[in-house]
Amino acid sequence: MTTIDxxxxxxxxxxxxxxxxxxxTHFDEPxxxxxxxxxxxxxxxxxxxxLVLVGYLHQHFxxxxxxEQRINKQSRSIAGQTAQQEESHLTAHIAxxxxxxxxxxxxxxxxxxxxxxxxEKRPLAIGEIGLDTYTDEMKQPEMLExxxxxxxxxxxxxxxxxxxxxLHIRKAHAEALALxxxxxxxxxxxxxxxxxxxxxxxxxKAFVKLGFKLGVTGQVTNPNAKKLxxxxxxxxxxxxxxxxxxxxxxxDMTPIMCQDSDKSQSAHGQNxxxxxxxxxxxxxxxxxxxxxxxxxxxxxxxVSAATLAEQLWHNSCSALQTNWHYS
Numbered sequence: 001m002t003t004i005d006x007x008x009x010x011x012x013x014x015x016x017x018x019x020x021x022x023x024x025t026h027f028d029e030p031x032x033x034x035x036x037x038x039x040x041x042x043x044x045x046x047x048x049x050x051l052v053l054v055g056y057l058h059q060h061f062x063x064x065x066x067x068e069q070r071i072n073k074q075s076r077s078i079a080g081q082t083a084q085q086e087e088s089h090l091t092a093h094i095a096x097x098x099x100x101x102x103x104x105x106x107x108x109x110x111x112x113x114x115x116x117x118x119x120e121k122r123p124l125a126i127g128e129i130g131l132d133t134y135t136d137e138m139k140q141p142e143m144l145e146x147x148x149x150x151x152x153x154x155x156x157x158x159x160x161x162x163x164x165x166x167l168h169i170r171k172a173h174a175e176a177l178a179l180x181x182x183x184x185x186x187x188x189x190x191x192x193x194x195x196x197x198x199x200x201x202x203x204x205k206a207f208v209k210l211g212f213k214l215g216v217t218g219q220v221t222n223p224n225a226k227k228l229x230x231x232x233x234x235x236x237x238x239x240x241x242x243x244x245x246x247x248x249x250x251x252d253m254t255p256i257m258c259q260d261s262d263k264s265q266s267a268h269g270q271n272x273x274x275x276x277x278x279x280x281x282x283x284x285x286x287x288x289x290x291x292x293x294x295x296x297x298x299x300x301x302x303v304s305a306a307t308l309a310e311q312l313w314h315n316s317c318s319a320l321q322t323n324w325h326y327s
Contacts, residue, residue, distance in 0.1 A: 016305065016306070017045075017046060017047040017291070018047050018291075018294065018305065018306065018309035018310070019047050019049050019309070019313060019326055019327065020046075020047045020048050020049065020246070020290050020291065020294065020309065020312070020313070021048075021049065021050045021051070021245070021246075021312070021313060021316040021317075021324070022043075022048050022050070022051040022052065022246075022247055022248050022250075022287050022290050023052055023166075023193060023195075023215060023245045023246065023247045023316050023319070023320070024052055024054050024127075024128070024166060024193070024195050024196070024215055024217075024247035024248070024249050025051050025052060025053060025054065025247070025248055025249065025250050025287060026053070026054060026056075026249070026250060026251060026252075027039075027051060027053055027067065027071070027092075027250060027287060028053050028060070028063050028064050028066075028067035028068075029251055031251050031284060032251070032286075036067075036070075036071075037074055039286050039287065039288065040071060040074055040075060040090060040287075042286070042287075042288035043090060043286070043287035043288045043290070044075065044089070044090045045288070046287075046288045046290065046291050047290075047291060047309075048090055048287050048288070048290055049089075049090055049091070049324070050090070050091050050092075050093065050316075050324060051071075051090065051091075051092055051093070051287055052092075052093050052094070052095055052124060052125070052166075052320075053067055053068055053071075053092055053093065053094050053095070054095045054097065054127055054128050054166060054195075055094070055095055055096045055097045055098075055099075055127070055128070056097060056098070056099030056101075056102060056128055057098070057099065057102055057105065058098065058106065058107075058110035058113060058114065061096060061113075061114075061117065064094050064096070065094065065121075067092070068092045068093070068094050071090070071091075071092035072091055072092055075089045075090040075091065075092075093123070093124040093125075093320075094123045094124060095123055095124055095125040095126060095127040095128070095166055096114055096117060096118065096123045096126060096127075097114075097126050097127040097128045097129045097154060097165075097166065098110060098111070098114065098129065098150055098154065099128055099129070099132075099168055100129070100130050100131050100132040100138075100147045100150070100151065100168060101132050101134075101138070101168070101170075103138075103143060103146050103147050103150065104143070106146075106150055111150065111153050111154075114154075114157070115157055118157055118160075118161050118163075122161065122163075123163070124163075124164075124320060124322075125163055125164045125165060125166055125191075125320060126154055126155075126157055126158040126161075126163050126164070126165045126166070127165055127166025127167070127168075127193075127195065128166045128167065128168040128195055129150070129151055129154040129155070129165060129166070129167065129168065130147075130151055130167045130168040130169045130170075130172075130176055131144070131147050131148065131151060131168075131169055131170075131172035131175055131176045131179070132147065132168060132169070132170045132171065132172060133170070133171045133172045133175075134170045134171045144175075148175075148179060151176075151179060152179065152183065155180075155183050155185045158185055158190065159184060159185050159190075162190060163190065163321075164187075164190050164191030164192045164193070164319060164320055164321050165185065165187075165190075165192045165193075166192070166193050166195045166215075167192065167193065167194045167195055167207075167212065168195055168196070169194060169197075169198075169199070170198060173199040173200075173203040173206075173207075174203075177203070177206055177207070177210070180210055181210070186211065187210050187211030187212045188210075188211035189211075190211075190321065191211075191213075191318060191319045191320055191321045192211060192212045192213070192319060193212060193213050193214075193215045193245055193319050193320075194207045194212045194213070194214050194215060195215040195247065195249070196215050196217045196219070196247070196249050196253065197214040197215055197216070197228070197231065197232075198219075198228065199231060200227060200230075200231055201230055201231045201234035201235075202234075203231070204231040204232065204234055204235040205234060205235055205238050205239070208235050208238070208239050208243040212319075213243055213244060213245045213315055213316075213318070213319040214231075214232065214235055214243055214244050214245070215245055215246070215247045215249075216232060216244055216245070216246050216247070216293060216297055217246075217247055217248065217249050217252075217253035217293065218248065218249075218253040218254050218255035218256070218258075218285060218289065218292065218293055219253055220232065220293060220296050220297055220300065221255040221256045221257060221292055221293065221296040222256045229300055232244070232297075232300065232301075233300065233301070236301055241301065241303060241308060241311050241312075241315075242311065242315055243315070244297070244312060244315060245312060245315050245316045245319055246290060246293045246294060246297065246312055246316075247290075247293075248285050248286070248287055248289055248290050248293070249285065250284070250285040250286050250287055250289070251284045251285050251286070252285055253285055254283050254284065254285040254289065255285070255289050255292035255293060255296070257292060258285070258289050258292060259283055260283075294308065294309055294312070310326055313326045314326065
């Protein structure tokens, strides 16, 4: 068991359950095929009322729709067993996007198909999209140029359909900020989330200034994630807790108190086929872990979990341009 510095851990009962929105998941992944219904019920029991299935590869778009339908059918059955009000169930939503990490696999035809899908059935958001220069290969001029072109094209779609975007920005915050400032996408009007934010203090404030909420994952549960924790605090000091949303990014970003090993192997994007079945089970993140993100964020900001949970709900609705009722 990983040693942690936290006031609660996965072997103890979670604090009071609050309604929560998981703003970013890959819960459609095959790694969940064996127990998706069970994990769905656990998430509902831990307060998760909405979760977003986020796209990243064209070849998996249809899987998103199939999973959304299955989840929404199953969750209504769960709610019927555990709640009196019909609206008290877990609802899945879809975001469509072509992820920058897989830019070598994306084609113009994929962009065209995505545009057609947007015309046929409106998703909740566009994502995840953005820029990623984490590796030397991704920094190559031709790769970066293609990333920027696909980023711009998907921002264009968001403007056309008046949809919020979910940003994936890694080791390219300055470039992404410059591109966003030059584009006519307005997050103050359309919403948007800087998913799994990983930049510094000034970058955090810059994205919030543009109108984006900062997506906070299980990384915040790690007391050694000092850069991230300082960035979150700096943004909140300037803009208040209104600038944050929370997410699991499952099966990645497992809260540290939910890990059974010091190994931190990622379950996301292991190979070009994105097969996550080999991900270590002890490190697989699940939507039911979202309260641990809330708890650690509450401690970091010295804000009560009850107050923060309600604020995060409203922040998520603002970022995703919805009006889901908090109850």
